[in-house]
Amino acid sequence: MKRTVKELKEIAREIRxxxxxxxxxxxxxxxxxxxxVADLVTALYFxxxxxxxxxxxxxxRDRFILSKGHCVPAQYAALALSGYFDQELLMTLRKFNSSLxxxxxxxxxxxxxxxxxxLGQGLSVGGGIALAGKYDRKDYRVYxxxxxxxxxxxxxxxxxxxxxHYKLDNLCAFLDYNKLQIDGKxxxxxxxxxxxxxxxxxxxxxxxxxxxxxxxxxxxxxxxKEIKNKPTMIIAHTVKGKGVxxxxxxxxxxxxxxxxxECERALKEL
Amino acid sequence: MDKEVATRDVYGKTLQKIGSQYPNIIxxxxxxxxSTRTSWFARDYPERFFNLGIAEANMMGMAAGLATCxxxxxxxxxxxxxxxxxxxxxxxxxxxxxxxxxxxxxHAGLSVGEDGASHQAIEDVTLMRSLPNMTVIVxxxxxxxxxxxxxxxxxxxxxxxxLGRAKFPIVLKEDYQFQIGKAVTLREGNDVTIIAVGLxxxxxxxxxxxxxxxGISTRVINMSTIKPIDKEVIIKAAQETKAIITAxxxxxxxxxxxxxxxxxxxxxxxxxxxxxxxxxxxxxxxPNELLEYFKLTGLHIAQTVREVLS
Numbered sequence: 001m002k003r004t005v006k007e008l009k010e011i012a013r014e015i016r017x018x019x020x021x022x023x024x025x026x027x028x029x030x031x032x033x034x035x036x037v038a039d040l041v042t043a044l045y046f047x048x049x050x051x052x053x054x055x056x057x058x059x060x061r062d063r064f065i066l067s068k069g070h071c072v073p074a075q076y077a078a079l080a081l082s083g084y085f086d087q088e089l090l091m092t093l094r095k096f097n098s099s100l101x102x103x104x105x106x107x108x109x110x111x112x113x114x115x116x117x118x119l120g121q122g123l124s125v126g127g128g129i130a131l132a133g134k135y136d137r138k139d140y141r142v143y144x145x146x147x148x149x150x151x152x153x154x155x156x157x158x159x160x161x162x163x164x165h166y167k168l169d170n171l172c173a174f175l176d177y178n179k180l181q182i183d184g185k186x187x188x189x190x191x192x193x194x195x196x197x198x199x200x201x202x203x204x205x206x207x208x209x210x211x212x213x214x215x216x217x218x219x220x221x222x223x224x225k226e227i228k229n230k231p232t233m234i235i236a237h238t239v240k241g242k243g244v245x246x247x248x249x250x251x252x253x254x255x256x257x258x259x260x261x262e263c264e265r266a267l268k269e270l
Numbered sequence: 271m272d273k274e275v276a277t278r279d280v281y282g283k284t285l286q287k288i289g290s291q292y293p294n295i296i297x298x299x300x301x302x303x304x305s306t307r308t309s310w311f312a313r314d315y316p317e318r319f320f321n322l323g324i325a326e327a328n329m330m331g332m333a334a335g336l337a338t339c340x341x342x343x344x345x346x347x348x349x350x351x352x353x354x355x356x357x358x359x360x361x362x363x364x365x366x367x368x369x370x371x372x373x374x375x376x377h378a379g380l381s382v383g384e385d386g387a388s389h390q391a392i393e394d395v396t397l398m399r400s401l402p403n404m405t406v407i408v409x410x411x412x413x414x415x416x417x418x419x420x421x422x423x424x425x426x427x428x429x430x431x432x433l434g435r436a437k438f439p440i441v442l443k444e445d446y447q448f449q450i451g452k453a454v455t456l457r458e459g460n461d462v463t464i465i466a467v468g469l470x471x472x473x474x475x476x477x478x479x480x481x482x483x484x485g486i487s488t489r490v491i492n493m494s495t496i497k498p499i500d501k502e503v504i505i506k507a508a509q510e511t512k513a514i515i516t517a518x519x520x521x522x523x524x525x526x527x528x529x530x531x532x533x534x535x536x537x538x539x540x541x542x543x544x545x546x547x548x549x550x551x552x553x554x555x556x557p558n559e560l561l562e563y564f565k566l567t568g569l570h571i572a573q574t575v576r577e578v579l580s
Contacts, residue, residue, distance in 0.1 A: 106367055113338060115367045118358060124328045125363060128335020131320065135296070136339070155359070158328035166320070 012042040016243040018077035024263035026094040032253040033071040036178040036238040043217040045078040053083035067122020068147035069103040084111040120153025130171040149181035163231045164203025171231040172224040178240035199233040211236025274437040275412035278376040282307025300347040326356040334363035349378035349391035365401040372429040379519030380560040381435040390552035396524030398430040399497045406497040408467040417448035453500035459489035463507035470517035476568025508538035513578040522546040
């Protein structure tokens with residue numbers, strides 16, 4: 001896809017606007033982590049991944065799994081802007097009978113590869129898809145975004161171990177490293193560092209970037225494509241609540257939706 | 271023909287057979303393949319078998335991922351690890367998503383024997399039956415095991431198939447046609463009904479012979495599909511006989527007994543007794559000692575019938 005960095009930044013801004021709007025309308029949800037991951041999601045959907053909104057089951061598509069499923073507003077916005085479904089649907093987020101559930105539900109939303117929400121599951125699923133890709137001799141790539149708190153879950157490390165064992169170099173994971181979780185700073189709740197060393201020790205190629213800088217995200221994705229025989233983990237340092245000044249770096253916007261007044265303030269900034 | 275065969279051996283052989291008919295079958299195991307016999311499939315089709323090591327949660331997630339790519343996935347390990355250890359992953363990644371994964375576990379119940387409580391799955395049916403979209407089957411013998419595995423391959427969606435470790439007596443005939451959700455009345459009778467699964471069927475048939483000598487006519491039903499359960503046959507038995515006994519190599523809480531009680535509670539009132547493990551953990555002993563200790567025998571089933579009828 002031939003989009004420029006400038007165009008991608010503009011799309012990321014649109015996604016952030018949609019995140020704020022849909023969460024305000026929904027009255028519940030997770031703004032902090034949805035905003036921090038918006039640049040990664042933009043890069044993947046609008047530049048890096050080969051996919052076809054008109055053909056969501058295209059067998060050769062790249063796959064994306066949001067293992068940190070609570071930040072699905074970012075993914076819904078990307079799917080809508082890509083053309084998987086009508087943008088109007090975004091305002092039905094979390095409502096009764098909505099096709100947009102509070103956490104990803106593949107049985108209800110077009111464009112989702114798996115259901116998620118309970119942390120720690122997505123990398124295993126991504127590993128299974130990557131394994132299928134190797135077995136079928138296809139060259140699609142599998143992208144999985146994890147949260148930083150999420151890597152406290154043991155299953156993540158089971159998945160890490162098996163991905164390296166089976167040399168799944170078509171698997172590329174990201175850590176949305178915004179340093180905060182529900183009960184406070186990750187390093188205070190349950191320290192995950194040295195995080196890059198851990199992934200390397202598990203046999204992964206590990207890169208660290210500023211996850212809110214589009215150029216760095218794109219460069220890292222390209223580097224991952226060139227690594228052979230091992231999967232890649234991109235540790236993306238981000239700011240929770242990125243783009244909305246009063247949410248940036250704040251723990252309490254993890255799981256509380258903006259009020260309509262906060263929404264107005266946020267949209268003005270964006 | 272063999273009078274008894276280990277259902278896990280039949281699983282191993284059946285996988286080898288259907289492996290050629292279904293090129294998109296992938297088999298996963300969690301370091302138990304020599305015991306679950308998935309290693310036999312692995313010998314024939316090494317490129318379609320993946321060991322995930324002692325990591326059941328990851329195995330179930332990977333099974334789900336493979337299933338999203340059109341594979342028919344078999345995931346095997348010991349029953350306790352394939353149900354309890356990774357319960358949430360089965361729930362979220364396989365059942366909530368309704369993906370085509372067949373969880374076939376072995377060494378269920380007390381038949382593990384000397385390994386003791388940690389390895390004896392006595393609550394797995396309760397767990398699995400609580401999951402929407404899950405089909406739960408406890409094959410009674412080698413013949414039903416083969417037919418159930420084939421039916422599972424032909425039917426889209428999640429399956430949990432519970433096999434044992436020891437040899438089970440052959441109870442069904444070669445021309446048996448397995449149908450999901452259809453119980454089989456193995457013996458007609460009109461005084462009392464015994465509904466059982468797995469190893470308890472042959473014990474129930476022994477009990478029926480004992481009771482026949484005492485003038486008690488016993489109906490024996492093989493309820494191999496515990497979910498979706500055959501409500502009709504249960505209601506019919508409640509209407510036509512005086513009491514219902516359930517028997518399973520499993521806790522009395524929430525398994526076959528629980529499922530039958532749920533049906534009866536909302537339909538026909540009839541005295542009922544659940545035979546199974548009485549809400550305690552197992553322990554190390556030979557399988558036969560354990561079955562005797564927990565009264566999972568024809569003699570005790572017959573005694574229970576006498577008590578209920580009196």
